[in-house]
Amino acid sequence: MRQYVDLGRGIVEKAFGRFGESLVDINLDSALREFHAGSHEDLFAMVGQGVYTGSDVVRAIFPGRVETDSEQKSGSFFSLRRRRERQPEGEHAVPISGLTPGIAVHMAKCCYPLPGDRIVGIMTTGKGATVHTIDCLTLEAFSESPERWIDVAWDRNQDGIGAQISRLNITLMNEPGSLAEMAETIASARGNISNLKFTNRTADFFDMVVDIEVEDARHLNNIVTSLRGRRAVSTVERSLS
Structure with a gap:
Protein backbone atom coordinates (compact mmCIF):
# COMPACT_ATOMS: atom_id res chain seq x y z
CA MET A 1 0.00 0.00 0.00
CA ARG A 2 2.80 2.42 0.92
CA GLN A 3 4.43 2.17 -2.50
CA TYR A 4 1.15 3.11 -4.19
CA VAL A 5 0.67 6.10 -1.87
CA ASP A 6 4.18 7.42 -2.50
CA LEU A 7 3.97 6.91 -6.25
CA GLY A 8 0.50 8.45 -6.44
CA ARG A 9 1.55 11.48 -4.42
CA GLY A 10 4.44 12.07 -6.81
CA ILE A 11 2.14 11.83 -9.82
CA VAL A 12 -0.38 14.27 -8.33
CA GLU A 13 2.39 16.71 -7.38
CA LYS A 14 3.69 16.72 -10.96
CA ALA A 15 0.16 17.10 -12.36
CA PHE A 16 -0.44 20.26 -10.33
CA GLY A 17 3.08 21.46 -11.06
CA ARG A 18 2.32 21.49 -14.79
CA PHE A 19 -0.25 24.19 -14.04
CA GLY A 20 2.02 26.19 -11.75
CA GLU A 21 0.31 24.92 -8.59
CA SER A 22 1.88 23.36 -5.49
CA LEU A 23 0.20 20.37 -3.86
CA VAL A 24 0.89 21.74 -0.37
CA ASP A 25 -1.34 24.73 -1.19
CA ILE A 26 -4.23 22.66 -2.57
CA ASN A 27 -7.38 21.69 -0.66
CA LEU A 28 -8.15 18.19 -1.94
CA ASP A 29 -11.57 17.87 -0.28
CA SER A 30 -13.52 18.08 -3.55
CA ALA A 31 -11.35 15.34 -5.06
CA LEU A 32 -11.86 13.15 -1.99
CA ARG A 33 -15.63 13.50 -2.40
CA GLU A 34 -15.63 12.93 -6.16
CA PHE A 35 -13.49 9.81 -5.97
CA HIS A 36 -14.99 8.53 -2.69
CA ALA A 37 -11.61 8.52 -0.97
CA GLY A 38 -11.56 8.50 2.82
CA SER A 39 -8.25 10.31 3.13
CA HIS A 40 -5.44 11.92 1.15
CA GLU A 41 -3.49 8.66 1.34
CA ASP A 42 -6.47 6.74 -0.05
CA LEU A 43 -6.62 9.19 -2.97
CA PHE A 44 -2.89 8.96 -3.65
CA ALA A 45 -3.05 5.16 -3.49
CA MET A 46 -5.81 5.10 -6.12
CA VAL A 47 -3.68 7.26 -8.40
CA GLY A 48 -0.63 5.09 -7.71
CA GLN A 49 -2.64 2.00 -8.67
CA GLY A 50 -3.83 3.63 -11.88
CA VAL A 51 -7.48 3.86 -10.85
CA TYR A 52 -7.34 7.61 -11.50
CA THR A 53 -4.72 9.84 -13.11
CA GLY A 54 -3.04 12.96 -11.83
CA SER A 55 -5.02 14.91 -14.42
CA ASP A 56 -8.25 13.49 -12.99
CA VAL A 57 -7.35 14.97 -9.60
CA VAL A 58 -6.45 18.36 -11.10
CA ARG A 59 -9.73 18.35 -13.03
CA ALA A 60 -11.67 17.65 -9.82
CA ILE A 61 -10.06 20.66 -8.12
CA PHE A 62 -9.93 23.02 -11.10
CA PRO A 63 -12.71 22.06 -13.56
CA GLY A 64 -11.93 23.20 -17.07
CA ARG A 65 -8.18 23.53 -16.63
CA VAL A 66 -7.32 20.05 -17.91
CA GLU A 67 -8.01 18.86 -21.45
CA THR A 68 -10.47 16.02 -21.96
CA ASP A 69 -9.38 12.49 -22.84
CA SER A 70 -10.47 13.01 -26.46
CA GLU A 71 -8.37 16.16 -26.70
CA GLN A 72 -5.38 14.35 -25.22
CA LYS A 73 -5.66 11.57 -27.80
CA SER A 74 -5.93 13.98 -30.70
CA GLY A 75 -2.74 15.74 -29.63
CA SER A 76 -2.21 19.10 -28.01
CA PHE A 77 -1.23 22.14 -30.07
CA PHE A 78 2.42 23.04 -30.05
CA SER A 79 3.49 26.62 -30.86
CA LEU A 80 6.69 27.03 -32.86
CA ARG A 81 8.21 29.36 -30.28
CA ARG A 82 11.49 28.08 -28.81
CA ARG A 83 11.60 27.47 -25.05
CA ARG A 84 13.95 25.26 -23.09
CA GLU A 85 12.08 24.94 -19.79
CA ARG A 86 9.07 22.71 -19.14
CA GLN A 87 6.02 24.61 -20.28
CA PRO A 88 2.40 24.55 -19.13
CA GLU A 89 -0.06 22.66 -21.31
CA GLY A 90 -0.51 24.23 -24.74
CA GLU A 91 2.77 26.18 -24.75
CA HIS A 92 5.23 23.58 -26.02
CA ALA A 93 7.80 24.31 -28.69
CA VAL A 94 8.28 21.99 -31.65
CA PRO A 95 11.62 22.15 -33.48
CA ILE A 96 10.29 20.62 -36.71
CA SER A 97 11.63 21.43 -40.17
CA GLY A 98 9.83 20.75 -43.45
CA LEU A 99 6.52 22.42 -42.56
CA THR A 100 4.88 25.49 -44.01
CA PRO A 101 5.32 28.39 -41.56
CA GLY A 102 2.21 28.99 -39.47
CA ILE A 103 0.76 25.53 -39.90
CA ALA A 104 -0.74 23.91 -36.80
CA VAL A 105 1.45 21.10 -35.49
CA HIS A 106 0.29 18.21 -33.31
CA MET A 107 2.33 15.43 -31.76
CA ALA A 108 0.59 12.07 -32.18
CA LYS A 109 -0.68 10.57 -28.92
CA CYS A 110 -0.38 7.03 -30.27
CA CYS A 111 3.42 6.91 -30.56
CA TYR A 112 4.56 10.06 -28.69
CA PRO A 113 7.43 11.09 -31.01
CA LEU A 114 10.57 12.38 -29.33
CA PRO A 115 13.53 14.44 -30.56
CA GLY A 116 15.90 11.94 -32.16
CA ASP A 117 13.13 9.73 -33.57
CA ARG A 118 12.67 9.37 -37.32
CA ILE A 119 9.35 11.07 -37.98
CA VAL A 120 6.74 11.74 -40.66
CA GLY A 121 3.86 14.21 -40.88
CA ILE A 122 0.25 13.43 -41.79
CA MET A 123 -1.86 16.33 -43.04
CA THR A 124 -5.51 16.68 -42.05
CA THR A 125 -7.71 19.37 -43.61
CA GLY A 126 -8.65 21.99 -41.06
CA LYS A 127 -6.36 20.53 -38.42
CA GLY A 128 -2.81 20.81 -39.71
CA ALA A 129 0.00 18.29 -39.42
CA THR A 130 0.21 15.42 -36.97
CA VAL A 131 3.73 14.14 -36.39
CA HIS A 132 4.26 10.37 -35.93
CA THR A 133 7.30 8.18 -35.47
CA ILE A 134 8.19 6.45 -38.73
CA ASP A 135 7.36 3.04 -37.22
CA CYS A 136 4.04 4.06 -35.66
CA LEU A 137 1.45 1.34 -36.28
CA THR A 138 -1.25 3.99 -36.82
CA LEU A 139 0.38 4.98 -40.12
CA GLU A 140 -1.06 1.86 -41.74
CA ALA A 141 -4.42 3.65 -41.77
CA PHE A 142 -2.96 6.24 -44.18
CA SER A 143 -1.25 3.82 -46.58
CA GLU A 144 -3.84 4.53 -49.29
CA SER A 145 -3.49 8.33 -48.95
CA PRO A 146 0.09 9.18 -50.02
CA GLU A 147 -0.92 12.78 -50.72
CA ARG A 148 -1.33 13.36 -46.98
CA TRP A 149 2.22 12.32 -46.11
CA ILE A 150 4.86 15.04 -45.72
CA ASP A 151 8.59 14.78 -45.08
CA VAL A 152 9.53 16.35 -41.76
CA ALA A 153 12.52 16.16 -39.43
CA TRP A 154 13.66 17.51 -36.10
CA ASP A 155 15.36 20.88 -36.52
CA ARG A 156 18.98 20.20 -35.56
CA ASN A 157 19.69 23.94 -35.41
CA GLN A 158 17.66 24.30 -32.23
CA ASP A 159 18.56 23.20 -28.71
CA GLY A 160 16.69 20.72 -26.53
CA ILE A 161 13.05 21.57 -25.89
CA GLY A 162 12.72 20.35 -22.32
Missing part, protein backbone atom coordinates in the same frame (compact mmCIF):
# COMPACT_ATOMS: atom_id res chain seq x y z
CA ALA A 163 10.59 17.52 -20.98
CA GLN A 164 8.49 15.52 -23.44
CA ILE A 165 5.99 12.75 -22.73
CA SER A 166 6.60 9.19 -23.89
CA ARG A 167 4.67 6.02 -23.11
CA LEU A 168 5.91 2.59 -22.06
CA ASN A 169 4.10 -0.73 -21.75
CA ILE A 170 5.58 -2.48 -18.71
CA THR A 171 4.98 -5.88 -17.12
CA LEU A 172 6.12 -6.24 -13.50
CA MET A 173 6.33 -9.25 -11.24
CA ASN A 174 3.41 -9.21 -8.82
CA GLU A 175 5.38 -9.05 -5.60
CA PRO A 176 6.00 -6.50 -2.82
CA GLY A 177 8.36 -3.70 -3.80
CA SER A 178 8.23 -4.22 -7.56
CA LEU A 179 6.38 -0.97 -8.24
CA ALA A 180 8.79 0.96 -6.03
CA GLU A 181 11.75 -0.63 -7.81
CA MET A 182 10.36 0.47 -11.17
CA ALA A 183 9.72 4.02 -9.96
CA GLU A 184 13.18 4.30 -8.39
CA THR A 185 14.84 3.04 -11.57
CA ILE A 186 13.05 5.64 -13.68
CA ALA A 187 13.87 8.41 -11.21
CA SER A 188 17.54 7.37 -11.05
CA ALA A 189 17.69 7.70 -14.83
CA ARG A 190 16.31 11.27 -14.57
CA GLY A 191 12.84 10.37 -15.82
CA ASN A 192 9.57 11.48 -14.23
CA ILE A 193 6.42 9.36 -14.10
CA SER A 194 3.50 11.61 -15.04
CA ASN A 195 0.77 8.95 -15.11
CA LEU A 196 0.26 5.22 -15.02
CA LYS A 197 -2.60 2.82 -15.56
CA PHE A 198 -2.84 -0.88 -14.76
CA THR A 199 -4.24 -2.83 -17.72
CA ASN A 200 -4.13 -6.42 -16.46
CA ARG A 201 -3.28 -8.33 -13.27
CA THR A 202 -2.62 -11.99 -12.60
CA ALA A 203 -1.27 -13.88 -9.62
CA ASP A 204 2.27 -13.59 -11.00
CA PHE A 205 2.40 -10.38 -13.06
CA PHE A 206 0.68 -7.08 -13.68
CA ASP A 207 0.71 -5.02 -16.86
CA MET A 208 0.66 -1.24 -16.94
CA VAL A 209 0.92 1.75 -19.23
CA VAL A 210 3.34 4.35 -17.89
CA ASP A 211 3.70 7.92 -19.17
CA ILE A 212 7.19 9.30 -18.55
CA GLU A 213 8.71 12.75 -19.01
CA VAL A 214 12.03 12.49 -20.85
CA GLU A 215 14.37 14.74 -22.82
CA ASP A 216 14.60 12.81 -26.09
CA ALA A 217 14.68 9.36 -27.67
CA ARG A 218 18.17 8.59 -26.34
CA HIS A 219 17.06 9.44 -22.80
CA LEU A 220 14.05 7.13 -23.14
CA ASN A 221 16.23 4.32 -24.50
CA ASN A 222 18.53 4.65 -21.49
CA ILE A 223 15.53 4.33 -19.16
CA VAL A 224 14.27 1.26 -21.03
CA THR A 225 17.72 -0.33 -20.78
CA SER A 226 17.85 0.37 -17.04
CA LEU A 227 14.38 -1.09 -16.51
CA ARG A 228 15.24 -4.26 -18.42
CA GLY A 229 18.11 -4.82 -16.02
CA ARG A 230 15.82 -4.93 -12.97
CA ARG A 231 14.70 -8.29 -11.62
CA ALA A 232 11.14 -7.09 -10.96
CA VAL A 233 10.64 -5.98 -14.57
CA SER A 234 9.49 -8.80 -16.84
CA THR A 235 9.07 -6.79 -20.06
CA VAL A 236 9.19 -3.14 -21.12
CA GLU A 237 8.42 -1.79 -24.58
CA ARG A 238 7.77 1.63 -26.03
CA SER A 239 4.16 2.18 -27.08
CA LEU A 240 3.86 2.66 -30.84
CA SER A 241 0.09 2.46 -31.31
